Amino acid sequence: MISDGFGLASESMARAFVQQQSDSFPPEWASILDNLLVGTTRTRSSSTLVTDSAAGATAFSCAQKSFNGAIGVSRDRKPCATVLEAAKHSGYLTGLVSTARITHATPAAFAAHVVDRDMEELIAQQVIAYNASLVGGRGPTVDLMFGGGRCYFTPMNAGPQLGAESSCRSDQLDLWRFAQQAHGYTAISTRKQFDALAATPLSHKLPVLGLFANGHMAYEIDRKPTEEPSLTEMTIAALNMLHTAATGKNGTLGNAPGFFIMIEGARIDMAGHDNDPATHLRDIIEYWSAVAAVRAFVDANPDTLLISTSDHETGGLTLGIDPEYAWYPHVLGPVKQSADAICAQLRSLVKQPDQLRDSVTTQVLPLVLGIANATSYEVGRIVDAVAQGTKACKHAVGHVVSDRARVGWTTGGHTGVDVGLYAYGAESAGIRGSLENTQVGQLLATFLGVNTTALSPLLAHQTIEQEGFRRNKLLV
Incomplete structure (x- = not known):
């Protein structure tokens, strides 16, 4: 689980907010994350002491340092196999859940390989295996995706029959249709479709592609429950579907050794960029809820490991500014x-x-x-x-x-401070102290018993640059 842009000051802010709501939350009250705290994660990339989300997520996925903007590529611009891909290659089921576009930096770094995070047209092709599986052979690497970003799967000048508000593509590729026809994805885009899927996880087979917004999903403070599921709801549905598929309860063979899933609270970061404390707060509290749901799953399935951390802190948040020794x-x-x-x-x-x-x-x-x-x-x-x-x-x-x-706030960007490291479940007792972000990636691979380094040569053919691409945005 990745709480994008979430630092230790943000945890303090959310805790204090909850505590001042009622006398039932005394000073010693602890949040779900407080109770799982085991250490800190260091966040530098290979190119700078202040990372971006792409390099930060690549450190988790490939267990390698890389440059800011890198998605699943090493510092020498070669594709590096990710823990998700290695898990899939070893028979595990795989999932990505995010409140951002599914092609955004953090989810992309687990299932794609490009030299610039803004190459989202190419990322969209890779995450649904438009040409071939990224780990060799045919078929998709990701069995379940929930998030936003339909616009990168919609062809340019798409007609209203596709239900597309607009397209972010510069070509006519209809990846939404391709995913369904070539790989058998169940593709859903509405709250009604999500509710039907979530209510009957035993009857739905993977793979599933659920994109509930054209761009990023709504901030929790703005979210309309009748239109978009929450991060917690997507998390619970994803866990139920992957678990039932892995155990064979939905009609599949059920011979997977388990599953690997990355769940991102993405918009914590974006509110930090905006220096918007109330919005930052609401997405943190929703992330807490998602962590609680995963912890409950771990309690019911004790062979599961939960790790939660952040790729970096955003905004340089501080509680208390001159001239008072107080915050409200x-x-x-x-x-x-x-x-x-x-x-x-x-x-x-x-x-x-x-x-x-x-x-x-x-x-x-x-x-x-x-x-x-x-x-x-x-x-x-x-x-x-x-x-x-x-x-x-x-x-x-x-x-x-x-x-x-x-x-x-000290910045509208990222900072280089350490962030919290949280763990629970199987083999979590050995996770302690101050870890480099690459060590978090190594922990994931070790727990699953997979080898990302040995798999990387299979990616040598992978196209890592998007044709005609021109950078026009700042790193976030």
């Missing part, structure tokens, strides 16, 4: 929307300054952020930022809330 978690409670959602609405008013100011004054601050006594400075800070662009707007909204809560 209750400020985060009334916030009803993410800064991302708020700014999407405000940006539509950028050419109507009077209406924009009125909206910020009478709607956003008192009704959405829960600030009834906003100052003219706070109003002006948000209004002025709207004209400067979406990023400036999101930071302004986040900082207005943060200042009131006395929460500080």
Whole structure:
């Protein structure tokens, strides 16, 4: 389990928020993660002391250091077999769950091999084995995928019959249809379809491709339960399906030695980039819920190992800023929307300054952020930022809330600090101390009894560069 962008200060923030909600949570109360803490993970990549998610996830998946932006490739730009691929090659079932696009850096690093994380068109082809299995032979490497990112599986200029809001592809490849026709994926995209699948895991055979948003899935604070499943719901459904398939309870042969799954709380990181404390908080609490669900599965299946850590910390979050020795978690409670959602609405008013100011004054601050006594400075800070662009707007909204809560941020990017390492279940007693991120990858491979190094030569043929690709984004 990977809590993207989640540092130890974030854990402190979420714990304190829960504790101040009720007297039933005394100072000694511990979260689900607190109870599983065994050490810390160091996060540097091969190219810098401050990693990005791609290099961070590649350290976990390949047990190798690589450069920022690298997806399943070594520092010398050669494909490295991942623990997921090695597990599949050894007969295990495999799964990926994320609240980001399934082609985004963290899930991609377990099932794809490209030299730049933004080559998501090629990543989408690789995760469903458009040409061939990445570990040799035919067939998909990933048996189950839940997350977002339908746009990278939808052909350019797709017709409405595909139900596509838009395509992120620059070609006419219909990977959604290919996955179903070539590899027999059950492809689902709606909440109704997910509920039907989750309710009857015994009757559904793998592989399954469930993409519930065109881009990233919604922040937990914005999520509409009738439209998208939560991270916890996807986690429980994935565990049930993989377990029943591995044990043969759904009509399969049931001869798999088990399964490997990577579950990512992706949007913790993105809220950190926005310096949006309330949104960051809600996704952390949802991640806690997913961890609790996995722990319950481990209790019922004690031959299972749960490891949870982060690829890096995001935002440089700190609790308490000058001049007070205090911070106020209750400020985060009334916030009803993410800064991302708020700014999407405000940006539509950028050419109507009077209406924009009125909206910020009478709607956003008192009704959405829960600030009834906003100052003219706070109003002006948000209004002025709207004209400067979406990023400036999101930071302004986040900082207005943060200042009131006395929460500080040092950056809109990542930091190089160590992050928490959590473990539970089979063989977890031996996991202790300060580990390099590559050592976490080695632990996964050792527990499963697989060898990623021996498998890497099978990937020598793999295309690792997307034709016509031009980088146009910053690393996140």
